[in-house]
Amino acid sequence: MRPIQMVDLKSQYDKIHDEINVQMQQVLDSATFIRGEKVTIFQRNLEKYLHVKHVIPVGNGTDALQIALMALGLQKGDEVITPTFTFIATVEVIALLGLTPVLVDVDSETFCMSPEAVRKAITKKTKAILPVHLFGQHADMEALKNIADEFQLFLVEDACQSMGSIYTFTNGLSCSTGCMGTVGCTSFFPSKNLGCFGDGGALFTNDDALADTIRSIANHGMEVRYHHDRVGVNSRLDSLQAAVLDVKLKYLDLYILARQQAAQFYDQALAGCERASPPVHQLKSTHAFHQYTLKLHHIDRNAVQIAMAQKNVPTMVYYPIPIHLQKAYAYLGYKSGDFPVAEQLSQQVLSLPMHTELDEEQLQYIINSLKLVLQ
Ligand SMILES: *Cc1c(COP(=O)(O)O)cnc(C)c1O
Numbered sequence: 001m002r003p004i005q006m007v008d009l010k011s012q013y014d015k016i017h018d019e020i021n022v023q024m025q026q027v028l029d030s031a032t033f034i035r036g037e038k039v040t041i042f043q044r045n046l047e048k049y050l051h052v053k054h055v056i057p058v059g060n061g062t063d064a065l066q067i068a069l070m071a072l073g074l075q076k077g078d079e080v081i082t083p084t085f086t087f088i089a090t091v092e093v094i095a096l097l098g099l100t101p102v103l104v105d106v107d108s109e110t111f112c113m114s115p116e117a118v119r120k121a122i123t124k125k126t127k128a129i130l131p132v133h134l135f136g137q138h139a140d141m142e143a144l145k146n147i148a149d150e151f152q153l154f155l156v157e158d159a160c161q162s163m164g165s166i167y168t169f170t171n172g173l174s175c176s177t178g179c180m181g182t183v184g185c186t187s188f189f190p191s192k193n194l195g196c197f198g199d200g201g202a203l204f205t206n207d208d209a210l211a212d213t214i215r216s217i218a219n220h221g222m223e224v225r226y227h228h229d230r231v232g233v234n235s236r237l238d239s240l241q242a243a244v245l246d247v248k249l250k251y252l253d254l255y256i257l258a259r260q261q262a263a264q265f266y267d268q269a270l271a272g273c274e275r276a277s278p279p280v281h282q283l284k285s286t287h288a289f290h291q292y293t294l295k296l297h298h299i300d301r302n303a304v305q306i307a308m309a310q311k312n313v314p315t316m317v318y319y320p321i322p323i324h325l326q327k328a329y330a331y332l333g334y335k336s337g338d339f340p341v342a343e344q345l346s347q348q349v350l351s352l353p354m355h356t357e358l359d360e361e362q363l364q365y366i367i368n369s370l371k372l373v374l375q
Contacts, residue, residue: 001361004353006314007191011357012255016247023243036239042246046202049249050176052184054211056203057237058218061160061187064201065130066093067235068183071213072154074099074127080156081121082130083113083139084322084334085342090132090158091323101332102126103324105339109280111135111293111349114341115143122147128154133162133177135279135318135351136193136259136288141167141180148181155181159204162186163193164256165288177288178204183214188237188245191355193259193288194252196241258356259289262363266292266352269367275299275374276350291318292354301350304373311369316351 002011013020027038039057046055058064069080076098082090084103094101104117111134118129129148131139141157148155159178163186168174178184186192188200205211216223221232237245248255267278276294281287296304301317308315322342324334336343352366 001365002359004313004362004366005355006316006351006353007355008357009190009195009355012355016251019247020244023247024240027239027243030239033239034236036242038239038246039237039242042237042242042249043202045246045249049252050179050204052176052179052204053206053208054204054214056205056211056214056218057242058201058203059235059237060199061185061189061192061201062089062093063218063233063235064185064187064203065089065156065158066096067214067217067233068156068185068203069093069097069099069128070217070233071210072128072156072182077125078127079123079125080128080130081113081118081126083132083134083342084324084339085111085319085345086132086134086158086323087160087319088323088326089160090130091329094130095329099127100125101323101329103332103334103339105341106134106345107140108341108345110137110139110282111345112137112139113144115140115147118144119147122151122153126151126153128156128182130156130158132158132160133165133285135293136162136165136290137279137282138162138165138167138177138285140282140284142169142284145180154183157181157184159184160187160189160192160201161290162288164252166286168284170284179206182207183210188241193255193290194245194248196244196248198238198241200237200241200245201235202237255356256288258358259354260287262354262358263287263289263292265360265363266367269371270294273371273374276370289354291351293318293349293351295345295348296350297348299374301347304350307373308369311373313366313369314353317349318351319349320346322346
């Protein structure tokens with residue numbers, strides 16, 4: 001059996017090695033490493049894939065989130081509502097810009113922000129809602145969109161973990177992840193659903209004027225060369241990464257299918273298990289399974305992780321501490337007990353190996369090991 005890893009990027013690369021190398025070699029030969037044609041080609045192909053008007057490639061997912069908030073013209077002290085159970089980057093950019101992160105609890109089944117909690121958190125200073133489609137499944141976008149419309153708030157999607165996932169509204173309209181709100185943000189970090197060989201990210205929007213603003217901010221606040229209309233940043237996807245991404249985009253649906261099949265194997269094997277509940281599937285959203293995350297019951301999670309590691313099965317905890325209990329965010333004034341669902345999840349969750357290259361022998365071994373450990 002091949003060794004089991006949380007993410008196996010090497011085996012994935014081995015299968016598309018020739019195609020990738022040809023594309024990368026073309027970039028090397030052209031020596032256009034920045035703003036080359038590969039970036040434009042990938043951008044257009046991703047626009048087609050997502051059915052969105054504008055994809056703006058940037059340097060990473062954190063930059064994408066920061067640039068999105070900058071482009072909306074938010075002012076110091078404006079409030080942005082976001083979940084406390086997420087990767088730190090979501091909240092970090094809000095804080096960095098001098099905006100106020102207003103944290104809310106999540107739904108215990110989807111792990112995503114609770115629309116009821118969002119409604120309760122709205123004040124006169126609220127300007128935006130920033131849902132995170134955690135682990136590859138969407139937040140309740142229909143409810144969130146209704147709230148955003150009702151209170152005239154921006155809706156910024158953190159789609160860093162949900163590339164390849166689709167959301168379907170009650171009226172039958174299906175949308176790609178990150179393309180439902182005012183603006184969507186994603187990351188092409190190597191282990192993400194669509195990952196490059198370094199850092200990368202992108203913003204998505206259907207708003208022409210907002211797209212222009214985003215492009216300008218990502219390029220030093222400049223539209224005409226050396227004329228700077230606003231304070232910007234330097235954030236761009238380079239040509240080598242775009243070349244890799246353009247090849248991998250062709251396989252994205254197959255990659256998602258491989259993740260879903262691995263998830264289905266886990267789901268079936270764990271059905272009825274008393275000590276671990278598999279992730280609950282939302283009706284309106286497909287699940288891109290960036291992570292396969294269990295909730296453990298009545299068992300010491302740390303001991304489970306150690307016992308699994310002894311059987312050479314890695315596991316991870318995403319995320320062990322919700323944002324409101326992180327030291328850096330103590331200034332926000334939250335305390336233990338404020339967000340009971342997120343606090344409980346942070347004690348309970350355990351993610352199993354999940355990637356595109358898991359074979360049946362590995363899956364069976366992981367499940368056999370887990371069942372022994374959970375006995
Ligand atoms: C990965 C990730 C980010 C940040 O992306 P980077 O490309 O690493 O900057 C932001 N939010 C979430 C939810 C993520 O998973």
